[in-house]
Every structure is written in structure tokens, then in C-alpha cells.
Amino acid sequence: MKQNIIVALFDVPSEAYQAFSELKAYTQTADTLIAQAVLIKKENGLIIPAESADFTARTAEGAWTGGLIGALVGVLAGPLGVILGGTAGALIGGNTGTAETAGDALLLGNTARKLDDGSTAVIILAQEADEAVLDAFFNRFQTTILRQDAAAAQQDVLAAVEAQQEVARQAHEAWKKQRKAERREKLDAFKADIKQKFDELAAKLKK
Numbered sequence: 001m002k003q004n005i006i007v008a009l010f011d012v013p014s015e016a017y018q019a020f021s022e023l024k025a026y027t028q029t030a031d032t033l034i035a036q037a038v039l040i041k042k043e044n045g046l047i048i049p050a051e052s053a054d055f056t057a058r059t060a061e062g063a064w065t066g067g068l069i070g071a072l073v074g075v076l077a078g079p080l081g082v083i084l085g086g087t088a089g090a091l092i093g094g095n096t097g098t099a100e101t102a103g104d105a106l107l108l109g110n111t112a113r114k115l116d117d118g119s120t121a122v123i124i125l126a127q128e129a130d131e132a133v134l135d136a137f138f139n140r141f142q143t144t145i146l147r148q149d150a151a152a153a154q155q156d157v158l159a160a161v162e163a164q165q166e167v168a169r170q171a172h173e174a175w176k177k178q179r180k181a182e183r184r185e186k187l188d189a190f191k192a193d194i195k196q197k198f199d200e201l202a203a204k205l206k207k
Contacts, residue, residue, distance in 0.1 A: 001031075001127050003150040005068065005107060006134060008122045009114045011142035013041065016120035017051075019141055023122065024053050026137075031129035036069050040076075041120045047077040050120075068154050069123055075160045076112055107148040108156055114144065125150060 010016035020039040028034065039051040115121060126134060131147065138145055148156075 001129050002131075003125070003127050004131070004147050005072065005150050005153040006124050006126055006138075007107065007111050007146040008124075008138040008141075009111070009144045009146070010120045010122070013118065013120045015141040015143075016041075016122055019138065019143075020051055020053075020122055023124070023137075028055070032133045033127040035125045035127070036067060037122060037124040038069050038073060039120065039122050040073060040115075042115045042117055045117065047073065047115060049073055067125070068150060068157065069125055071157045071161065072108070072123065072153065075108060075157055075164070076115070107146055107153055108160060110146055 008016075008019065010019070016039060020037065023034070023037055026034060035054070035056050037053045037055075038049050040047055041050050042048070111121065111123075122138075124134075128134060135145060
């Protein structure tokens with residue numbers, strides 16, 4: 001049994017909503033267990049969770065935001081998601097209706113790359129004995145499926161979060177240096193101005 005993160009990227013947004021609705025009513029089996037799911041969309045450059053379901057909780061909404069899927073969505077929605085989307089390269093197996101297994105560190109990048117404005121995706125955390133079961137579920141729609149081992153995805157998310165924190169730290173350091181330089185410039189200008197005033201006063205006394 002494998003624990004995987006599966007991303008289904010939809011060519012038709014309405015099909016993503018239909019698939020997610022059916023997914024919430026999906027009959028769990030011992031061979032295919034779905035723990036969490038979220039439907040995301042991208043509008044005006046922003047990735048927005050549209051619907052979510054946590055099959056391990058008593059309510060359909062909520063707890064997923066604190067888990068792996070929530071962290072993954074957070075990375076995709078953050079500044080690093082923009083960077084990944086621009087540098088990840090072409091999507092593996094971009095043909096409609098195909099299932100591809102994303103290699104290490106590729107799931108985040110490929111998802112970010114594929115999510116253009118107006119596009120939608122369903123992300124699920126599942127335990128699978130046979131990947132063909134969920135592939136068959138999603139391949140009824142116009143989709144591209146990416147899959148990565150959940151532990152590897154978690155490792156990539158943690159690395160991405162650390163990278164975001166480092167980027168933020170560097171940006172803050174750069175801001176502090178800029179502010180320090182601006183303060184120094186203003187102080188130097190103040191010193192020059194006040195020196196000029198006293199020099200002028202001293203020159204008047206000599207007359």
C-alpha cells in the first residue's frame with residue numbers, strides 16, 4: 001500500500017467541480033482510501049481553495065488546512081509557487097487523459113507550471129494498493145494526473161517552506177540595508193546642511 005499525493009489537473013473547470021462532488025461521495029475501500037481532498041482554482045494570479053473535504057474528520061471542512069495538502073496549497077499560493085511555475089519546465093506527460101508519476105521535487109513545480117489563470121485542480125491524499133483505480137476515476141474527465149509519494153511530497157513542501165522563509169529573511173535583510181543606507185544619506189544631508197548654516201554664520205561674524 002502506498003500513501004500518495006495525487007494532483008488531477010483539469011482542462012474544463014466545470015469537470016473539476018463535478019469530479020470533486022463525486023469524490024466527496026466516493027465509496028472507500030480497503031485498497032483505495034482517500035483521507036483528504038481540496039479543489040483549487042487560479043484567478044488573477046492567485047491560487048484559491050474552492051472546496052475541501054477531510055474524510056478523517058467528523059465534518060467535511062477544516063482539518064485539511066493544517067496537514068500536508070494545506071501546506072502544499074500554501075506553497076503553491078505563495079511567492080515560491082510563482083517561481084516554480086516559471087522555472088519548472090514543461091509538464092511531464094501533458095497529453096489529456098494520461099496519468100504520470102512525478103519524480104522527486106517535480107510535483108510542486110509541475111503543478112505550479114500547469115496552473116494558469118482560470119485553471120482548476122483537485123489534490124488528494126490517498127492510500128492506494130493499485131494506482132489504476134483513482135486514475136480510472138479521474139480519466140473519465142479531461143485531466144492530467146500527477147502523483148508523488150506522500151513522504152517525498154512532505155519533504156519537498158518542508159524544503160519549499162524553508163526556502164520561502166529564507167527568501168523572506170533575505171528580503172528583510174535587503175530592506176534593512178536599504179533603510180540604513182537611506183538613513184545614512186539623510187543624516188549626511190542633515191550634517192551638510194547644518195554645517196553650511198554655521199559656516200555662513202561664522203562668515204558673517206568675520207565681516
